[in-house]
Amino acid sequence: MKSEDIARLAGVSRSTVSRVINNYKNVPEETRKKVMEVIERYHFHPNNSARVLAGKKTDTIGLFIVSIAERTNENHIYRNNYFSPFVDAVIDRANANGIYVLVNSIYTVKDYEKIKQAFVERRIDAGIIVGTEKEIDVIADVAAMGYPFSVIDYSSEKILQRIKKGRVAVINCTDDEGIRKVIEYLISLGHRDIGILSGRMNTYSGRVRYEAYREVLDEYGFSPMEEWVLKGEFIKKTAAQEVLKLVNHGKLPTALVCCNDDMALSAIEVLQNSRLNIPEDISITGFDDIMPASLVKPALTTVRVPLYSMAQKAVDEVLRMIGATSGNINIFNLETELVVRDSCAGPH
Amino acid sequence: MKSEDIARLAGVSRSTVSRVINNYKNVPEETRKKVMEVIERYHFHPNNSARVLAGKKTDTIGLFIVSIAERTNENHIYRNNYFSPFVDAVIDRANANGIYVLVNSIYTVKDYEKIKQAFVERRIDAGIIVGTEKEIDVIADVAAMGYPFSVIDYSSEKILQRIKKGRVAVINCTDDEGIRKVIEYLISLGHRDIGILSGRMNTYSGRVRYEAYREVLDEYGFSPMEEWVLKGEFIKKTAAQEVLKLVNHGKLPTALVCCNDDMALSAIEVLQNSRLNIPEDISITGFDDIMPASLVKPALTTVRVPLYSMAQKAVDEVLRMIGATSGNINIFNLETELVVRDSCAGPH
DNA sequence: AATCACCGTGAACGCGCGTTTACAATTCTA
């Protein structure tokens, strides 16, 4: 069933069918109705590839999750699925607008090219890239070619420095404000000895959260001991090792700010195994507010990242930019929120 | 940059370029090499739409998550993301084979058509459908049109009854065996009064798990009290209501088998809030082994669903079927596994 | 009645590539 068949059945030319489908104004109501009836009756949908080839949009956006994680073949492993809710939200939002989503997991440097390919070869209308800042060259290329996209967890400075013009939305949350809120909360409880379990310094949020920690403590005139600055790399395993080292060899801080929830949960486990009580012996805070955060005992006090809103914003901006012929670089920092639960108390 | 440009740059005709790209044998090694060099140098990739239009595969599969959940606009909500790891795994496996994945969330009956559309209009090579059995009509249509696909969480009987021929893979896990294992484990601990918190009866796994519960208890000659059969609908909220009702008005069983982990976690919370100790006062088991299961206190004894393997199988089968010109209906039931943790003990 | 402006429509071309066909160039057979 192609448009030619519809034309014949409706007694018009193929051009007219095309005009009806694409909502041209210069087709009389009667003709339009007649054609529409045939289209409905035969459930006709124009072939997408042909439309695209003839210059139309694909109504498809690409979602690229650039991950540092290893691909694994293990049967059942808890992958770092931090971004899963983000993926879900993007798909929902796009589908609600009649847009398809082509999802790509990207693991290796070699595959960065796939981002560009998706634009050139598959003609996606726009992209949403959750990255590690390492694929910035490809991103810059894409922008230079005039394709619109949203990037998540990228330094806006780096983007602005690298990309001069194009249709780009940089979407982050106020990581620094989140850390500020959590530390000021701890200080309000009476804490002064505040440690940190930091994330990956080669990610944007990893750096921002760490730097905010130093800045806020500085501002209040507290300087943490060197051994309270733990490098957790955002990973449970590494975090556990660092915390264990601290427990065995160091003087404990009265509070430990963790740069994500995964590490906070890991820290809690290690500390509890070492016969320490939380929050009595040491207060723990997380970041992200992933699902298990509210389920563990004690429930984790953390900073909520508006991942769902960020996904919606990413889609909305991308759809807006598809419509615009030109544009510039817009930056959005969505608000983080302190979620107080049970993992913090005043220092002993 | 199109194939014509490559042809000119390589000093051959466009047909020769096409033959090189599509690995025809009747092109001399020297010519092939020359063309390949130009292709490499200019990072040429044939336009996908044009290829498809000319009759090639799209190298794209569709992933359809048909959900009963409501679409929501709330800022930050913990959606039922049970299938998120499945989505991740499908994308990984497909990408590893150079296949793109078009993901669709389907919420309303009206949108069931989108499954068929994706095949007809977007020319996806195959589909993977996680369904609710309600869209069986559309599925049957797709099979009748000769398109290959995998379905997850579908009764193979229903499929076989409805679909006579086509390239179809039905992929499930041994839900019944899982329930058997968990109940026999409880019995081995000394339990006889075993209740159930059931799931949705209009889903395949919901029915199978419930029926297995009745069957196994029957087999051992234990008949549960009517009030121990709780209808949880797979949902935390409903589960909490049911458990609360039981606590307030009924005689408690010594063990409660929950048909998914979400409900088990909810049950634990309600019971603990009612000053009951787990597992001392009542044993709880779950199903699925979602991430939080191992993190809560007490850690949840549950049945592990090999979601990751199921996703891989779904992709592998679909890729195999794309290659095959004809085929029939294959059924796979992947093994579930009992994971013993801390939420069960002998009855008091 | 003749001219003009306007509107609806169909023919024709192009999108980029796969594939068939026909033809030229080469090698092999008698």
Next chain:
DNA sequence: TAGAATTGTAAACGCGCGTTCACGGTGATT
């Protein structure tokens, strides 16, 4: 050496649809 068999290549057509352009028809204006 003439003819046949084989090989490499280019030209031409088709995939299904969007869009331009030119044509014919209508009603209004002079």
